[in-house]
Amino acid sequence: xxxxxxxxxxxxxxxxFIGEAIRNSIWxxxxxxxxxxxxxxxxxxxILVGDLRLLGLLLSTKxxxxxxxxxxxxxxxxxxxxxSTGIPLFLSEAIxxxxxxxxxxxxxxxxxxxVFLFFIxxxxxxxxxxxxxxxxxxxxxxxxxxxxxxxxxxWIGFS
Amino acid sequence: xxxxxxxxxxxxxxxxxxxxxxMYPWIESAHVLSICFFIGILLFVDLRLMGVAFTxxxxxxxxxxxxxxxxxxxxxxxxxGFLLFYAIPVRSYQNIFFRFKVILILFAGLNAFLxxxxxxxxxxxxxxxxxxxxxxxxxxxxSLVIWSGVIISGRMIAYNWFDCxxxxxxxxxxxxxxxxxxxxxxxxxxxx
Numbered sequence: 333x334x335x336x337x338x339x340x341x342x343x344x345x346x347x348x349f350i351g352e353a354i355r356n357s358i359w360x361x362x363x364x365x366x367x368x369x370x371x372x373x374x375x376x377x378x379i380l381v382g383d384l385r386l387l388g389l390l391l392s393t394k395x396x397x398x399x400x401x402x403x404x405x406x407x408x409x410x411x412x413x414x415x416s417t418g419i420p421l422f423l424s425e426a427i428x429x430x431x432x433x434x435x436x437x438x439x440x441x442x443x444x445x446x447v448f449l450f451f452i453x454x455x456x457x458x459x460x461x462x463x464x465x466x467x468x469x470x471x472x473x474x475x476x477x478x479x480x481x482x483x484x485x486x487w488i489g490f491s
Numbered sequence: 492x493x494x495x496x497x498x499x500x501x502x503x504x505x506x507x508x509x510x511x512x513x514m515y516p517w518i519e520s521a522h523v524l525s526i527c528f529f530i531g532i533l534l535f536v537d538l539r540l541m542g543v544a545f546t547x548x549x550x551x552x553x554x555x556x557x558x559x560x561x562x563x564x565x566x567x568x569x570x571x572g573f574l575l576f577y578a579i580p581v582r583s584y585q586n587i588f589f590r591f592k593v594i595l596i597l598f599a600g601l602n603a604f605l606x607x608x609x610x611x612x613x614x615x616x617x618x619x620x621x622x623x624x625x626x627x628x629x630x631x632x633x634s635l636v637i638w639s640g641v642i643i644s645g646r647m648i649a650y651n652w653f654d655c656x657x658x659x660x661x662x663x664x665x666x667x668x669x670x671x672x673x674x675x676x677x678x679x680x681x682x683x
Contacts, residue, residue: 366645369642372527373530374531376531
């Protein structure tokens with residue numbers, strides 16, 4: 333069965349050297365998680381500044397492409413920090429994630445969020461100067477998706 | 492201070508909050524997500540001051556239009572933070588990471604105060620294209636470093652491996668955390 337193969341794969345990941353090392357340490361998981369949160373601050377801030385501009389709520393007299401352009405590099409930095417800390421966190425508790433609904437919601441939302449970000453929100457934002465209803469909808473959608481990613485991510489820890 | 496924490500822990504709402512199945516996680520999630528509003532947006536104000544991002548925007552405009560969003564996040568973060576402390580007052584008060592975090596926040600406040608005082612005095616010159624003084628770059632960088640430290644120590648609070656109940660600990664740890672090692676009944680006060 334597919335799900336059995338997936339489970340075995342997750343089990344292997346959990347037994348990996350990195351997963352093992354994090355589980356055996358008293359401080360590694362919290363420290364990696366703390367840097368995951370710093371990544372969240374960086375990504376979240378970049379997303380918010382861009383999306384609030386799309387919604388016309390922040391720096392609304394400045395060109396949209398300027399605001400999005402100024403946040404994109406920092407956004408990518410936040411993503412790199414989040415992914416490179418998120419993977420070891422996952423490896424340390426892959427089986428728990430396998431059974432966690434929050435984890436699967438987060439991964440789905442993350443995938444949607446990344447596709448939306450790089451194929452819709454940024455290309456459109458970077459070619460727009462003034463706002464309109466469509467761009468507002470894009471900003472609202474973007475904020476909503478990333479809120480689900482962050483919120484369900486936090487919820488993995490509670491499940 | 493410990494007496495105040497004990498008194499808080501015995502109030503009705505503190506116990507209700509701690510024992511609630513959903514309220515505590517929801518408040519904690521709101522606390523974490525407000526990082527994005529507060530520190531994430533402050534990041535861009537600081538990067539502007541450091542001349543890294545939004546260099547075409549006058550600093551005064553950044554402070555007038557972007558900083559308020561950050562302060563909104565700060566308000567949400569403070570409110571939820573107080574509630575989280577209120578749910579677990581004694582354990583938090585005797586948590587070395589919590590204490591370190593509070594000290595860092597005081598430093599961040601001092602740094603912000605010094606920055607705004609300086610901006611009041613000489614901020615007009617920064618907008619007129621004259622270069623921003625090194626001391627402003629330094630305060631912006633300090634802001635980012637200190638708030639990162641707040642995030643890190645804040646996350647550690649929940650994992651406190653120096654908990655007063657986990658003895659033996661080095662003497663300096665018990666001193667810094669304010670642990671009363673002999674009185675074991677202290678440990679159970681928060682109910683966890």
